[in-house]
Amino acid sequence: MDSQGDPSFTADQLRTILISIRVASALSLVGVIVIITTVCLSPRFRNPMHRLIFINAFYNIFDSAATFASRAGPEAGEASVLCRTQAFLNQMFPLADVLWSLVMAVDVYLIVFRRYDAQSLKKLEWKYVVAVTVLTFIPAFSFLFLRRGNGDRIYGDAVVWCTIPPSDPIIRIASYYIPIWLSISITLGLYFRIGLEIIKRRQALLSISNESVQLDDTVLPLTPVPLPQTAKTSQETKAGESDIEPASSSWASTPTKASHVIQSVTPLSTPTSTTPILPCPTPNSDSESTSQNRIHLQRTSSLSFRQYIIMPLLFALTLFSVWVPSTVNRIVPTIDSSFHSYPLLVLAGTSCSMRGFWNAIVFVLVGRGSRAHMRRAAEARHMGRSQSPV
Structure with missing residues (x-):
């Protein structure tokens, strides 16, 4: 041509x-x-x-x-x-x-x-x-x-x-x-x-359609933040760990383990204070636990399964x-x-x-x-x- x-x-x-x-x-x-x-x-x-x-x-x-x-x-x-x-x-x-x-x-x-x-x-x-x-x-x-x-x-x-x-x-x-x-x-x-x-x-899928697929590996892990020496931190962890099924449900390779950690911070007037520190109560109902699990899932991904x-x-x-x-x-x-x-x-x-x-x-x-x-x-x-x- x-x-x-x-x-x-x-x-x-x-x-x-x-x-x-x-x-x-x-x-x-x-x-x-x-x-x-x-x-x-x-x-x-x-x-x-x-x-x-x-x-x-x-x-x-x-x-x-x-x-x-x-x-x-x-x-x-x-x-x-x-x-x-x-x-x-x-x-x-x-x-x-x-x-x-x-x-x-x-x-x-x-x-x-x-x-x-x-x-x-x-x-x-x-x-x-x-x-x-x-x-x-x-x-x-x-x-x-x-x-x-x-x-x-x-x-x-x-x-x-x-x-x-x-x-x-x-x-x-x-x-x-x-x-x-x-x-x-x-x-x-x-x-x-x-x-x-x-x-x-x-x-x-209907029950998890609004949840996130755990495919974002850029989110920092949920670790406790170090506190100053003028404060004490008490943690109460639930005795058992609950399985969280990710948004992909039965398609996920393994369930993700998550423990519910409740932190309470009480400032102390002196370093030698012996005042008892009472931890915040942990939720007891299954619905609250499920809600926390879903919130945790949403923090781990920027894309929903549908997206x-x-x-x-x-x-x-x-x-x-x-x-x-x-x-x-x-x-x-x-x-x-x-x-x-x-x-x-x-x-x-x-x-x-x-x-x-x-x-x-x-x-x-x-x-x-x-x-x-x-x-x-x-x-x-x-x-x-x-x-x-x-």
Whole structure:
């Protein structure tokens, strides 16, 4: 294909494509910055799901850089370093974005069916990085050196940017669209399986639907604070320890043990005072104990179970808005070589340039839900303290 662009589109149309793609790419870069900054500055956004989004954000940087270049690659010539670099990035990182959505679904599956906790999921992250990078890097890098049967390079001008051109539909579909839609299908299949399990255990979930999944390993442990020497602390611990079932109920690996420790601080007039110090009475009713257990659970996570399910599911659904226009724009011309749709080309180029933006939108929306959840948990803790006997 001529490196100056498809002859069926005018110079003004190509300029419009360039502007729309660069605006979309700029929005994606802003979204990436929001994700990275938020995770770095806020410890409550460091649960397993947010960490995966954080890792994917660095992949989105290279993705957005490639799409931001847009027509600059083809205009530099198919043999130029810019065009070949852009094509390499366009081949590797969009596929990586889809694979990270699949990884999120795998994490949820492991929580529900394999009883993984935060530490177990964290140990898998480096394996995810290696797998996603290797699976996407090898074909993208190989295409830099491979040539077609006629001696031409595999990477070339695809009108909106450099990648595998429409003149090689089989290579493009086999190395790009088939892996992408296979990953999307597996992702949706996992969520379908998870959904069936949730429906099956609906009654158990109803009683804990507003509780938190203990997947936030960034919360400091509840340890006593050292007191000055001018005060004495008396602690009364209930004789038995009670099992707390986390929000994932039967899916949690082991029950969490928690003892109810009541502290009372009595200032002393002199260090040798022998005035007896009476500890606060411990609650006796099962309802109060259950209430305290739930408050404890809410302090250990920044994401509810529903939010942990909804976040990656929203990511999976946004894949459709990104990949349906692009796939149609590539498949239809393969079937009908005379087909050229300028609106579809603009839509495909713009949607593919907004991957980082959509990731940030989902991140922010679920993050707002997380903050509201933590606010309700704080109110519950406050009510629990105010209702405690003095």
